[in-house]
Amino acid sequence: MTDEPLLSVRNLKKHYPITEGILSKQVGAAKAVDGISFDIEEGETLGLVGESGCGKSTAASSIIRLEEATDGEVIFNGGGRQGRTRNQDGSHPNDITQFEDEELKAFRRDAQMIFQDPSSSLDPRMTVGSSVAEMLLVHGMTDKERRREIVEDLLERVGLEAEYYDRYPHEFSGGQKQRIALARALVLNPEFIVADEPVSALDVSIRAEILSLLNDIQEEFGLSMLFISHDMSVVREVCDRVAVMYLGEIVEIGDTEDVFSDPQHPYTEALLSAIPTPDPTLDRENIELKGTVPSPISPPSGCRFHTRCHKVIQSGEYDLEQSDWRALLTFRDKVQTGEIDPSSIRNALSGEDMDPSDVDDETVKTQLRVEFDLPETLSDRDAESTLQTAIDALAEGRIEDANEELSVFSTPCEKEEPAETDHGNGHLSSCLRNQSAAERAEPAPADD
Amino acid sequence: MAADKQTFDEVDWGQITGESDRELSPNFLILLAGTAMLLLIAAFDYFFVTGTYDAAIGMDFGNQYTPTFDIIGWGYDVTQLDWLFAFSLLLFGAYVVLPLYQNPRMSSYYWREMKRNRPAMVSLGWLIFIFVIGVLGPVVIAAPRADLAVQYQPPVLLSIDTVYPIRCVGPVINGACQGTLQYPLGTTGDGKDIFNIIVYGMQISMKIGFIATLIVVSIGTAVGTVAAYAGGLVDEVLMRYVDVQQSFPTFILYLLILYIWGASLFLFVVLFGLFAWEGTARYVRSNALAKTEEEYIKAVQLSGASTYRIVRAHIVPNTASSIITDITLLVPTFILAEAQFAFLGLGDSTIPSWGVLIAAGRSDLAFAPWITLAPGMFLFFTILAFNFLGDALLDALNPEAEAESE
Structure with missing residues (x-):
């Protein structure tokens, strides 16, 4: 045994090209996964969490090479590959993304995957037994009796009965199907399993059973696991370490206990605040993330989370309530993208029996503030006057002018990409707030 | 757990050296054996059965009439169409009927689903009847022969004015010739037994159905799956060809060939089979594309299985x-x-098909409507049965949709 991790992912990227025209000219790329790195030790479970569309599943399928990664390395040291060192040209012999056909097929025996939807992860026209046994056949076990014996034994081990071998998927419940899927993932005796939201399609009552089965199996066979989920409470149950992903990047990674008790990234805080607590009297800040995940085709500059971050850093000149600052930046972004349309507000206010042009500018201005959670007056006088000018311009329909006025509000978060901060014990986060003032290009204002 | 029981974590994969993940299924072996046999007989027919000299009438038939099984005394000349028919039956047996037997659980599930649909069950019964009689009937029933002496005999329970038939086989009551069991469905204007023609027509309809299906399904499925799986340029080329073929006037090509070489059922079936697979190819392609996204396909890809x-x-x-x-x-x-072409006189008028019979009765509709009506009814009910059955199969063969809706 060596001290190298079983799996180490380095700067993995998966970009989907966006093409146009008959010649399929590439005009851009959706950066589903944009440079993630982590390690998984032997027997360890790493949780990968994040909202829908943040690239978790793409990361998984790139790691296990269901899809070809665009860039980066995935070094797998299992299956008797331990101790190999890098080649002269810097490439690694254990890099999954570079495996040739034969080695890839051998790797398939070492790493398997459990999918999210049990109802679509089994071929409806094959008996479940043959679905599982097919894995053995593909890898050259031509002895039919032996295949059947192995699969029947395995079905019993995952809590089913050997007789189920000849049944079809439609005869099983979701939980049972997921057990069969687990059996299929196990049958080649892998060392590493990717579980892509294995319980999110199941009833709450069955979740616990499947999770404890996963846990038992993992302990019995010393499996390592990459556990993908958007459910923080499940992750807390299952994972030794957790990596939080936002828009194709990992924003925080660390031991589950550390991350849950002392989250360092505002996004992690927001995710954690969404876990329901059994105690209704417990006073806890409920952080609501506004808006949707931005498009991975043109991710926001600087810190990718700055468009939604509730702790977005204020620029040095102002001293506002944090919520007002957030509202102000959101307002600025909406004006910039042209999503604010004063005439439609006018239309909405006028109702059916009034002419939209009769709605006076004052009403429109008040409505704009209400709609974007802006207070009647900002506590900072400079900021307030700028905002007032911008709103005036908007009400008069001069969107360009409003845009120009608002552009004085800016945050360091959109200018600078945060570097990783080490909080000890392998707990890393990528947030400008955690970097000391000296490290940052902009002077840090007090933000709390 | 018994010590000698095989378990998954004790498999030494280093020892298992088998490279191939292909197994010869019994279905494939049956198909292989059957095809080999067919080829052997066909080769025998081609090389050894050439020309017949009929001593009784002192005439050499040359290659016009070559009874393949003359050795065992069966004077039937197996045609190209028969070879194709036999092959498609073989395929049908090996890949439709045999799997139903091999997977009793799935079959009984289909059966339960089918049973709910009464019209479909009646249709299935009808089609099985047509199939069995069509395949076996011509072996025991003599081919329809013209006999002017018994022309225009009415079917059982019907009658015809005695001015039409030359001779009435049944009794004559009040100047009307009554039908007899000798000709249960009556006879045509040239005295052919309609019942015989209908039985022979069943076989022709089944041949058309099976052979055209064989051609359509094999080409359509191959093109569809290849296009879906290869993608890119291959997909583009294949699908554009499908577009071209879809707009191709098969009917005119058929007419052209017909004027050059004359009409034959073989020509009809093969030509229309070869020019009718576009719809299937498209259907299969879109379906295959949808399935490729399913998680079970990803799971199989992850097993390292070949494309x-x-x-x-x-x-x-x-x-x-x-x-x-x-x-x-x-x-x-x-x-x-086929019936339409026969009616228009564009088919092979010598074969005993339903369409030919319908066309033959055209001029006698006024006094002998059964000549057209009898085959017309068979045609109508057969087509209706196919439609009912298709509807029921669509519901029954989709366990996924069923499981989701429950």
Whole structure:
């Protein structure tokens, strides 16, 4: 045994090209996964969490090479590959993304995957037994009796009965199907399993059973696991370490206990605040993330989370309530993208029996503030006057002018990409707030 | 757990050296053996049975009439169409009937689903009847022969004015010739037994159905899955060819060939089979594309299985239900097309098909409507049965949809 991790992912990227025209000219790329790195030790479970569309599943399928990664390395040291060192040209012999056909097929025996939807992860026209046994056949076990014996034994081990071998998927419940899927993932005796939201399609009552089965199996066979989920409470149950992903990047990674008790990234805080607590009297800040995940085709500059971050850093000149600052930046972004349309507000206010042009500018201005959670007056006088000018311009329909006025509000978060901060014990986060003032290009204002 | 029991974590994969993930299934072996046998007999027919000299009438038939099984005393000349028919029956047996037997659980599930649909069950019964009688009937029943002496005999329970038939086989009551059991469905204007023609017509309809289906399904499925799985340029080229073929006037090509070489059923079936697979190919392609996104396909890809295996063992079986439904709509169109061509006089008028019979009775509609009506009814009910069956199969063959709706 060596001290190298079983799996180490380095700067993995998966970009989907966006093409146009008959010649399929590439005009851009959706950066589903944009440079993630982590390690998984032997027997360890790493949780990968994040909202829908943040690239978790793409990361998984790139790691296990269901899809070809665009860039980066995935070094797998299992299956008797331990101790190999890098080649002269810097490439690694254990890099999954570079495996040739034969080695890839051998790797398939070492790493398997459990999918999210049990109802679509089994071929409806094959008996479940043959679905599982097919894995053995593909890898050259031509002895039919032996295949059947192995699969029947395995079905019993995952809590089913050997007789189920000849049944079809439609005869099983979701939980049972997921057990069969687990059996299929196990049958080649892998060392590493990717579980892509294995319980999110199941009833709450069955979740616990499947999770404890996963846990038992993992302990019995010393499996390592990459556990993908958007459910923080499940992750807390299952994972030794957790990596939080936002828009194709990992924003925080660390031991589950550390991350849950002392989250360092505002996004992690927001995710954690969404876990329901059994105690209704417990006073806890409920952080609501506004808006949707931005498009991975043109991710926001600087810190990718700055468009939604509730702790977005204020620029040095102002001293506002944090919520007002957030509202102000959101307002600025909406004006910039042209999503604010004063005439439609006018239309909405006028109702059916009034002419939209009769709605006076004052009403429109008040409505704009209400709609974007802006207070009647900002506590900072400079900021307030700028905002007032911008709103005036908007009400008069001069969107360009409003845009120009608002552009004085800016945050360091959109200018600078945060570097990783080490909080000890392998707990890393990528947030400008955690970097000391000296490290940052902009002077840090007090933000709390 | 018994010590000698095989378990998954004790498999030494280093020892298992088998490279191939292909197994010869019994179905394939049966198909192989059957095809070999067919080829042997066909070769025998081609090389050894050439020309017949009939001593009784002192005439050499040359290659006009070559009874393949003359040795065992069966004077039937096996035609190209028969070879194709036999092959398609073989395929049908090996890949439709045998799997139903091999997977009793799935079959009984289909059966339960089918049973709910009464019209479909009646249709299935009708089609099995047509199939069995059509295949076996011509072996025991003599081919229809013209006999002017018994022309225009009415069917049982019906009668005809004695001015039409030359001689009335049954009793004559009040100047009307009554039908007899000797000609249960009556006879045509040239004295052919309509019952015989209908039985022979069943076989012709079944041949049209099976052979055209064989051609359509094999080409359509191959093109569809290849296009879906290869993608890119291959997909583009194949699908654009499908577009071209779809707009190709098969009917005019048929007319052209017909004027050059003359009409034959073989020509009809092969030509229309070869020019009718576009719809199936498209159908299969879109279905295969949808299936490729399914997680079970990803799971099989993750097992390291070859593309051939994924397509053959997962994509094709899972598109089978839509292919079968597609077939049940295609077969009636072929049978109907044959009848239409025969009616227009564009078919082979020497064969005893339903369409030819319908056309033959055209001029006698006024006094002997049964000549047209009897085959017309058979044609109508057969096509109706296919449509009902297709509808029921669509519901029954989709366990997924069923499980989701429950």
